[in-house]
Amino acid sequence: MFSENRPALFLAPLAGITDSAFRQTCKEYGADYTVSEMISAKGLYYRDKKTGNLLRFEECERPIGIQVFGSEPDIVAFAVREITEKNKPDFIDINMGCPMPKIVNNGDGSALLKNPKQIFAVVSAARKATSLPLSVKIRKGFYENEETAPENAKVIESAGADFITVHGRTREQMYSGLSDAETIRKTKQAVSIPVIANGDVFSADDAGALLQKTDCDGVMVARGALGNPFIFEEIKSLFEKKPYTPPSGRQRLDAALRHIRLSCEKKGEKIAIPEARKHMAWYIKGMRGASKAKTRIFTAKTLSELEEIIAEFATNLQ
Numbered sequence: 001m002f003s004e005n006r007p008a009l010f011l012a013p014l015a016g017i018t019d020s021a022f023r024q025t026c027k028e029y030g031a032d033y034t035v036s037e038m039i040s041a042k043g044l045y046y047r048d049k050k051t052g053n054l055l056r057f058e059e060c061e062r063p064i065g066i067q068v069f070g071s072e073p074d075i076v077a078f079a080v081r082e083i084t085e086k087n088k089p090d091f092i093d094i095n096m097g098c099p100m101p102k103i104v105n106n107g108d109g110s111a112l113l114k115n116p117k118q119i120f121a122v123v124s125a126a127r128k129a130t131s132l133p134l135s136v137k138i139r140k141g142f143y144e145n146e147e148t149a150p151e152n153a154k155v156i157e158s159a160g161a162d163f164i165t166v167h168g169r170t171r172e173q174m175y176s177g178l179s180d181a182e183t184i185r186k187t188k189q190a191v192s193i194p195v196i197a198n199g200d201v202f203s204a205d206d207a208g209a210l211l212q213k214t215d216c217d218g219v220m221v222a223r224g225a226l227g228n229p230f231i232f233e234e235i236k237s238l239f240e241k242k243p244y245t246p247p248s249g250r251q252r253l254d255a256a257l258r259h260i261r262l263s264c265e266k267k268g269e270k271i272a273i274p275e276a277r278k279h280m281a282w283y284i285k286g287m288r289g290a291s292k293a294k295t296r297i298f299t300a301k302t303l304s305e306l307e308e309i310i311a312e313f314a315t316n317l318q
């Protein structure tokens with residue numbers, strides 16, 4: 001799956017954010033791989049309609065991974081088998097990092113980090129259910145100051161996964177503090193399958209520094225891509241030693257509008273516009289007049305209202 005020539009560049013899975021329209025936008029700007037929002041194995045098993053909608057992707061999003069969460073081996077295996085047969089993504093990822101209480105209290109997501117036996121059971125069951133590349137996304141550990149990632153990675157490798165992504169924060173840290181590159185480096189050292197480094201990449205320099213510190217096979221960008229799909233072009237230019245010119249304000253706004261229009265085509269304005277407000281606010285963050293425009297963006301109900309606000313905002317840029 002990975003090229004020998006340069007590190008792989010992933011858009012991270014982000015629940016409520018990395019839908020088809022955003023994935024396509026990030027691909028357009030150079031992401032090598034994208035991953036779906038996390039999908040409940042149980043939701044698939046019980047034929048939840050919302051869960052089914054999250055599985056849709058377009059051919060132009062390939063190579064794409066679908067991320068599943070769950071802790072019951074049989075149910076995870078069911079979901080992995082069904083996704084392999086029906087959706088045919090390029091790889092399947094298992095979420096062992098989600099810190100949200102409603103997920104953790106069910107024994108899913110990062111709760112698995114406390115239980116290597118269960119990790120083995122879940123990954124082995126998933127392995128038997130698919131011949132697609134299989135990856136697992138983990139955190140540094142569960143409790144504050146804990147570092148189980150290298151040991152858990154060994155378990156994951158022995159259960160047959162093809163690669164691992166490590167976010168260098170513990171569950172207790174949620175998204176606070178800094179991601180620990182040293183843990184990611186130790187995890188890479190502990191296994192022979194590829195390891196992707198994740199955490200705090202907000203620029204090409206961050207990506208370069210993280211790869212240098214960890215010696216990993218790729219980087220995964222999450223919050224750094226919010227309102228900034230251009231980050232992939234920036235990082236790719238660094239990898240390929242090519243000059244990079246950041247987009248102008250107008251180019252940013254054009255990209256934002258393309259993203260939002262695509263989302264409206266896919267979901268309809270009633271669903272897409274409330275979701276688009278946060279994206280728009282991220283795209284214009286730091287630009288002149290952004291806070292005033294933001295207030296209006298958060299009241300927009302239709303695509304044409306949003307377009308009007310952005311057109312007016314764009315006149316400030318000259």
Ligand SMILES: Cc1cc2nc3c(=O)[nH]c(=O)nc-3n(C[C@H](O)[C@H](O)[C@H](O)COP(=O)(O)O)c2cc1C
Binds near residue numbers: 179199220222
């Ligand atoms: C709003 C939000 C939603 C997220 N959803 C997911 C998810 O569905 N699956 C997952 O594995 N990680 C999820 N994450 C974690 C990110 O993929 C990533 O591991 C984390 O944000 C650290 O990377 P960053 O420092 O580049 O943001 C989410 C993070 C945020 C902030």
